[in-house]
Amino acid sequence: DTEVTQTPKHLVMGMTNKKSLKCEQHMGHRAMYWYKQKAKKPPELMFVYSYEKLSINESVPSRFSPECPNSSLLNLHLHALQPEDSALYLCASSQVANNQPQHFGDGTRLSIL
Amino acid sequence: QKEVEQNSGPLSVPEGAIASLNCTYSDRVSQSFFWYRQYSGKSPELIMSIYSNGDKEDGRFTAQLNKASQYVSLLIRDSQPSDSATYLCAVNIMEYGNKLVFGAGTILRVKS
Numbered sequence: 001d002t003e004v005t006q007t008p009k010h011l012v013m014g015m016t017n018k019k020s021l022k023c024e025q026h027m028g029h030r031a032m033y034w035y036k037q038k039a040k041k042p043p044e045l046m047f048v049y050s051y052e053k054l055s056i057n058e059s060v061p062s063r064f065s066p067e068c069p070n071s072s073l074l075n076l077h078l079h080a081l082q083p084e085d086s087a088l089y090l091c092a093s094s095q096v097a098n099n100q101p102q103h104f105g106d107g108t109r110l111s112i113l
Numbered sequence: 114q115k116e117v118e119q120n121s122g123p124l125s126v127p128e129g130a131i132a133s134l135n136c137t138y139s140d141r142v143s144q145s146f147f148w149y150r151q152y153s154g155k156s157p158e159l160i161m162s163i164y165s166n167g168d169k170e171d172g173r174f175t176a177q178l179n180k181a182s183q184y185v186s187l188l189i190r191d192s193q194p195s196d197s198a199t200y201l202c203a204v205n206i207m208e209y210g211n212k213l214v215f216g217a218g219t220i221l222r223v224k225s
Contacts, residue, residue, distance in 0.1 A: 041217070042201055042215035042216065042217055042218055043157065043215055045212060045213075048212065055210070056209075056210070056212060088156075090156055098144070098145065098205055098210065099145035099205060100145075101147050101159050101162050102147075102159075102203075102213060104149075104157050104158070104159075105156060106156050107155075
């Protein structure tokens, strides 16, 4: 069982829909991450939050909007996505120090129709 | 030059053999190195962290780090079919702060 919980596990949405991905961790970590992973590729970093503040945005299109309501929760709001955005979206968390490993949730499999 | 490089494989080994997975990195001041295992359709799972030169053993897994040569490896002893997965090498690149850079991953196939 993973200590980083992501919901939903699967999501199918149309290009005009608005939906949100949710991530929760109870490990006391103060850094949280969103990654996008396409088939047969490594995870690709999208956003990093440290102490609930956005610290890294990897030039992600504005149709992806992250939010960190508190130290345990991380959301990714989706709007007007494109078919190429279909992927596995992974949330991870870690201690803030640079040398700490990241722990991943099970991911949300997103399909854009 | 890619920052973290791995041979994509597939690496095929017979059951019971030692699987050796290698990773090289470009940042000389990197301090943190991680190996993740990812089964098809699943999320990455942390299996080893290593920070100092030398070997670190955990069960059937041994991570080896050589900072002078800028490589890190993972040995899996007594390989089992359940070890068949993609193994991702990840390096914390100091200039990027709290960011891991992943290699492309090596596909391991253990044949019974």
